[in-house]
Amino acid sequence: MLKQNLHTHTSYDHGKDTVEEMIQAALDQGFTTLGFSGHGTNKPLAPTSMSSENQLAYKQAIREAKEKYKDQIDLFMGIEQDSMAPFEDDELDYKIGSVHYMCKDGRVEPVDDNPKLFEQIRDEMYDGSIEKMVTAYYQSVEDMMDFQNFDIVGHIDLISKFNENEEYFGFEEPWYLEAAFHAIQKGIDQGLIFEMNTGAVARGNRKTAYPSDALLQYMADHNAMLVVDTDCHDRKYLDCLMDESIERARKAGFRHLMRLSKDGFVPEPIENFQKEARVLNPKRPAGTGLKRPYLR
Numbered sequence: 001m002l003k004q005n006l007h008t009h010t011s012y013d014h015g016k017d018t019v020e021e022m023i024q025a026a027l028d029q030g031f032t033t034l035g036f037s038g039h040g041t042n043k044p045l046a047p048t049s050m051s052s053e054n055q056l057a058y059k060q061a062i063r064e065a066k067e068k069y070k071d072q073i074d075l076f077m078g079i080e081q082d083s084m085a086p087f088e089d090d091e092l093d094y095k096i097g098s099v100h101y102m103c104k105d106g107r108v109e110p111v112d113d114n115p116k117l118f119e120q121i122r123d124e125m126y127d128g129s130i131e132k133m134v135t136a137y138y139q140s141v142e143d144m145m146d147f148q149n150f151d152i153v154g155h156i157d158l159i160s161k162f163n164e165n166e167e168y169f170g171f172e173e174p175w176y177l178e179a180a181f182h183a184i185q186k187g188i189d190q191g192l193i194f195e196m197n198t199g200a201v202a203r204g205n206r207k208t209a210y211p212s213d214a215l216l217q218y219m220a221d222h223n224a225m226l227v228v229d230t231d232c233h234d235r236k237y238l239d240c241l242m243d244e245s246i247e248r249a250r251k252a253g254f255r256h257l258m259r260l261s262k263d264g265f266v267p268e269p270i271e272n273f274q275k276e277a278r279v280l281n282p283k284r285p286a287g288t289g290l291k292r293p294y295l296r
């Protein structure tokens, strides 16, 4: 069985654990692939990002761990690159591109910090219009796709972090779907990979992974490439809601998930990431739509 997580943070940025602790947790939990994605240096804007010195130490720790654990787990050196601080580094195995900030008229604010600030951004920067704010968010995602290099679109739905119960907008609102679908289609056309991201679940803000059902369905219907990540800041939650999210992706119609290998990203049948499917019905071919005995 394959078990992968490519979105993890360590104490080099604002995670709780060392590289070593995260690897031990991954081994304990049966992971076969683990990628580190510390917040790339983005000071002073992002206090939680790595300092330049920490980024060097982070890379060195992962380099050493790759050698030490090469027979036990596939380790990868990534970065979560904020759209405000792009950079190139040939040594990285992959990059996650994420929009965390709203920028307008010289003002820059994080969209995912707390509901009060979220409302201030809406009211003070976007004339009280949630539609304007959300649309601007997805425009920033598209700008990042147009002008920056990365492999995985990080939590494309981050703008909905405080919207679990549709406090700010409906998940079926036409203007929301139009903006989000447009950004998703651009990512698909550019060959980018999307992630289901359970980070807001571990933090208690959401009950399900990003993205919302309609966005996930659009991705499935348009053959988007997908990974399932937990955006882990605490090794206790390294596989938080992972099995449930993979099953949600399968139900939406995904037949493959992308696995990071030494040769880059390769598609793997989604069943290979699902313990039950392999144990109870290992020969079931992908995509036949057959009912699974274990679900009855």
Ligand SMILES: [Zn+2]
Binding pocket: 080, 098, 100, 154, 155
């Ligand atoms: Zn992020």
Ligand SMILES: [Zn+2]
Binding pocket: 007, 009, 080, 231
């Ligand atoms: Zn993250």
